[in-house]
Amino acid sequence: MLPDCLSAEGELRCRRLLATATARLRARPASAAVLVPLCSVRGVPALLYTLRSSRLTGRHRGDVSFPGGKCDPADQDVVHTALRETQEELGLAVPQEHVWGLLRPVYDPQKAPVVPVLAGVGPLDPQSLRPNSEEVDEVFALPLAHLLQTQNQGYTHFCQGGHFRYTLPVFLHGPHRVWGLTAVITEFALQLLAPGTYQPRLAGLAHPKEPLASPCRASSTPGLNKGL
């Protein structure tokens, strides 16, 4: 069953698990960061997603993603980038203390690292947010209970050059399909928040299979860029 991850003990447990990785990754420069907002919608723990505007340029327009963006030279660290972008895109101000830690970085097809920042934003009503219409078309929340149901989880095997290469998770039956890097980051978050319940699907990206208890430990950085 879903552990009470929004409680104080749940938060402490997650913070402790992420502590070492956070300390290490925070200092390191990265090209982009996203915020993984763990909120509580009508008392139900959920993750907040955005639908990127179709008016944007670039390959990810129209996709479901977390709020975030490229690092500015003016940003102090990746956490600052994530919080700043969230403020710009959603009008949601998340104080630094609410950040629980950094999850494993993922690599986009250009091999640039994107660092997910997990933060607990507390009770939130997605309808009350006023997103920046130039960047964000829609904001919606997917309850953790929904994401943890097996009929809403899927995976896709990808090939490259005629051979099987890697598997990516996908989350279905929400208002929009969550796939690609966003699904991978969601998977990291679920592994952290509901370790016994969630079965990870990500495979073949040449990273060492980590025990579920601390998915954000160590050696993940060099591994993920193969095959993506």
Added chain:
Amino acid sequence: MAAVVLAATRFLRCSGSWGRTRLRFGPPAHRRFSSGGAYPSIPLSSPLPGVPKPVFATVDGQEKFETKVTTLDNGLRVASQNKFGQFCTVGILINSGSRYEAKYLSGIAHFLEKLAFSSTARFDSKDEILLTLEKHGGICDCQTSRDTTMYAVSADSKGLDTVVGLLADVVLQPRLTDEEVEMTRMAVQFELEDLNMRPDPEPLLTEMIHEAAYRENTVGLHRFCPAENVAKMSREVLHSYLRNYYTPDRMVLAGVGVEHEHLVECARKYLLGVQPAWGSVEAVDVDRSVAQYTGGIVKVERDMSSISLGPTPIPELTHIMVGLESCSFLEDDFIPFAVLNMMMGGGGSFSAGGPGKGMFSRLYLNVLNRHHWMYNATSYHHSYEDTGLLCIHASADPRQVREMVEIITKEFILMGGTVDAVELERAKTQLTSMLMMNLESRPVIFEDVGRQVLATRSRKLPHELCSLIREYQGRSVGLPQASAQLGGRLALPQAVVGPCRVSHTRKPGLCRLSSPGVNGAAKGRLWFADLIALLDPAVYLRAPWQESPLWVPLGGAVSTALSC
């Protein structure tokens, strides 16, 4: 012609006894009844004695029989639809195809299709199978698509037992001998060569659009065996695949024109508790990947100047196919997309036309009738259990690729606009009529029954589908969900075949179209504008040489100011 007339007049003018006998040709047809032999003067109003009473079909517009589905203990589903007639079509449909080949050698499904109905445990060769079927006036065939494999037999209903036994043998116990695999290798190679040499690039384009739309996953995997894998196929490779995918829970035994109980009995006899040739082991690794639409572009440059099969040269054309994601056939939006596909219609510009040919569909009215230089504009809709693809195929001379792409993009944009009520009704009527006309044919009914039961365990009867089509109203702003969904993913997947080169500069303003003119190489190679820039509306937008702005948001509300 003159000689015949001359000969006829000569016969007629002939008089005398031998002239009379000359005019009687053919064997002396001797009907007992009519020449007053055993049955003197039977009037035409009463039936002939000793002749079996004829059974006539009655048609009253209702489905006489319904589709019955039974599931056996091992998970195999048996579905049947009874139908008037002496013949029946029975077959086995399996959830297996190129989309499940991610972890296997690409091309296994293609090989299995060619190897079907070859020697099995009970039948020593393909000839023996055909001879057995001939006793019941039967024919057999195997067809593979991206997600389904169908083994089907059409034969006399009295031979149902033999037919089911034969099917079971063919599917579960093929011998796959080395000579057969060798012969299949040659057949596959011939087919690949033929695909590349055909003037009609349709199968190649379909392959390419899937590859572009679903990059490297499920439905985008190769439907035809790639040339490098032909030599690597062997019985072990095939068995490793069959072990996981030819399992009873993935199969449906469907029959049309048969009694349900009889079919179930035959199924129990031949398909329950049978050990398949590859050993029955629990299926270990079944691919349940969800098809992921990625969008993309696939281009092939090819010299098409010498594809004509005869002395008349076929014009050298560039073919493009542009598509967007639609929905699966399980969703409610499937009917709107089918109506949309009908509404777009289209075909070849050399069509003779006529009633029912779709001459008033949009691609004819807006594209082919207005631009005489377009050879072809046809819309297609592919639909699978978790995704779909709506695409338009167009072809024109290589020097006009840019305009062609602009026109097709404009058509996609207009799909999201208003739809005239008359146009919508016409499309719905055409769809209903095509559906009912196709379902008059027994093999099509068989495929329909099999596919529906394979996907959903039940079957929507034709009149239900017709009422669903009739009820679809399409809101006043056109076909809403259909076009809004179409706009979801903005990278238009595209497949291009033909003599063309793309300049890989993505800088705006370099959307330059330059043709080399006449110089030596008369093959008509062409540099044309950066296709990505052309289709990527935002980049196109910034081209500085444009006089009026071009704003093309493809999702949701549409407002276009296109200057073509």
